[in-house]
Amino acid sequence: MTFFNKDDILNAFHYRASTRSYDGNKKISDDDFYAILEMGRLSPSSVGSEPWQFLVLQNAHLRQKLKPYCWGIPTMETSSHIVAILAKKNARYDTPYFGQIMDRRGLTGEAREKALVVYKKFQTEDIAILDSDRSLYDWASKQTYIALANMMTGAAMMGIDSCPIEGFDYKEVNQILADEGLFDPAEWAVSVMCTFGYRDKDIKPKARKAFDEVVKFME
Ligand SMILES: Cc1cc2nc3c(=O)[nH]c(=O)nc-3n(C[C@H](O)[C@H](O)[C@H](O)COP(=O)(O)O)c2cc1C
Incomplete structure (x- = not known):
């Protein structure tokens, strides 16, 4: 196993930035994108539940259908890849x-x-x-965000950009994708989406809370 230098890893964390403008002509290679999906698949989950599926939405017509319900964002067209992460319902x-x-x-x-x-x-x-279907679904959904984070950070380490997307009409998007026959809505629902591609302009450095504001050591 080769281990990575912490400065290189931290540089990738700084480099990762929610990307709202992609170069529409630059596509992620299949090889690289499979690696990103593997980073999702290999992610940890509570009790090993792996309550996720990754729908890769490459069909231009389908993207157009979704766009009005995704706040009309242009990256629905320009991103190289879009992943809708499904979370399992009723994982009792x-x-x-x-x-x-x-x-x-x-x-x-x-x-x-x-x-x-x-x-x-x-x-x-x-x-x-187990007090409600929603609580149970949200537990599954929490696991999917771990896969989301790993895919985004892993992508950044490869020089690939991304943007997590919660800004969409969940009811409509679920309906459209289920109507396409992409999943059984009794079993699955979209938890979060993520666009991937290559930024077409610089993104300003991160604003973050100070280290001491978020970390407390108990000694
Ligand atoms: C779960 C989640 C959902 C998000 N949804 C959206 C979104 O719908 N649209 C968007 O432009 N940014 C979205 N963001 C990006 C955040 O605004 C962004 O992560 C935050 O401002 C910090 O900036 P950074 O990601 O560039 O470090 C989302 C982020 C997360 C973690």
Whole structure:
């Protein structure tokens, strides 16, 4: 394993900037974009739930359909790639979906039963997300933001720009994509989107809270 110099990594964090203007003629190579998707797929998630799917929206007609519901942003046309990240609905501990999680973890027999008791307590009492469908969905949605962050930072490390997108009409966008047959709306819904491409102008340096304002050491 090759490890990376922290200054290079931090430089990539500074370089990453929400990009609202792309060079529409520059496309990310398939090879590079597959690597970015891998960074999403390899992301960590609570109990290994991986409650995500990545829809890569390259169809120009579909992008046009979505644009009015994405605040009309021009990057719906000019970005090289757009990913709609779906989050799983109803990822309850007692569903076949959870069974698959346990399969992936190689849990069988007594170990599986013990894990189920832990997952039940976790979802019911500890993190307490079974009070509504919305709470359960939001838990899945939180996991998708980890994949989102990894894809954006990984892209920046490759010199590729991105912009996370929550600024859209969730109801309309979900309807359009589900009507296209891209997912079953009983099972999945769009959590967040992200555009990718290459900036066509400089972006001013970040404004951030001071380090001491956000970090406290307890010694
Ligand atoms: C979850 C999330 C959703 C966002 N949605 C939008 C969006 O819809 N449109 C947009 O222009 N920027 C969006 N942003 C970008 C933020 O405005 C931006 O991250 C913030 O101002 C900090 O700037 P930076 O990303 O360039 O460091 C979003 C950021 C996050 C993390």
